[in-house]
Amino acid sequence: MSDSLYPKATKALADRRRELAPGPEAAFRQFSQAVFQDGALDAKTKQLIAVAVAHVTQCPYCIQGHTKAATRAGATPEQVMEAIWVAAEMRAGGAFAHSAIALETMAPKE
Known part of the structure; x- marks a missing residue:
């Protein structure tokens, strides 16, 4: 950082x-x-979700803090990286899905 x-x-x-x-x-x-x-989710799962969300929100403090917390809760490096890949796909998916707005905007008007 x-x-x-x-x-x-x-x-x-x-x-x-x-x-x-x-x-x-x-x-x-x-x-x-x-x-x-x-709770319904265990601490490790919650921290892996937080790692993924931190990457989407791009908060460097959250990335560091929740990566450390996930590791302390028993997450493996592979699980942390997989959570990050899920976040990357979701962020890319949002751009892909929102392309419908641009396509609709450029569509010929009847």
């Missing part, structure tokens, strides 16, 4: 974020903890 484009995630930045908006920060942290608890 480039330090010139994305600042390093530090305790000082986290503290500043919490200081500027303590209520929303606490609510977000609580929400995040609740979402990633075992």
Whole structure:
């Protein structure tokens, strides 16, 4: 991750974020903890989903954090990479599907 484009995630930045908006920060942290608890999906599956979504949203912090969390939850490198490929296909699929808008726009009008 480039330090010139994305600042390093530090305790000082986290503290500043919490200081500027303590209520929303606490609510977000609580929400995040609740979402990633075992439920109908286990923690590993949830973290693999998060890895895939992080690649679609292109959040470098999320990619790093959720890749580490997925690994800690027992995901193998092969599972992480497969989740990334699913994300890549879904992103490409969105562009393919939305081509219908361009095709409809260019269609001769009756």
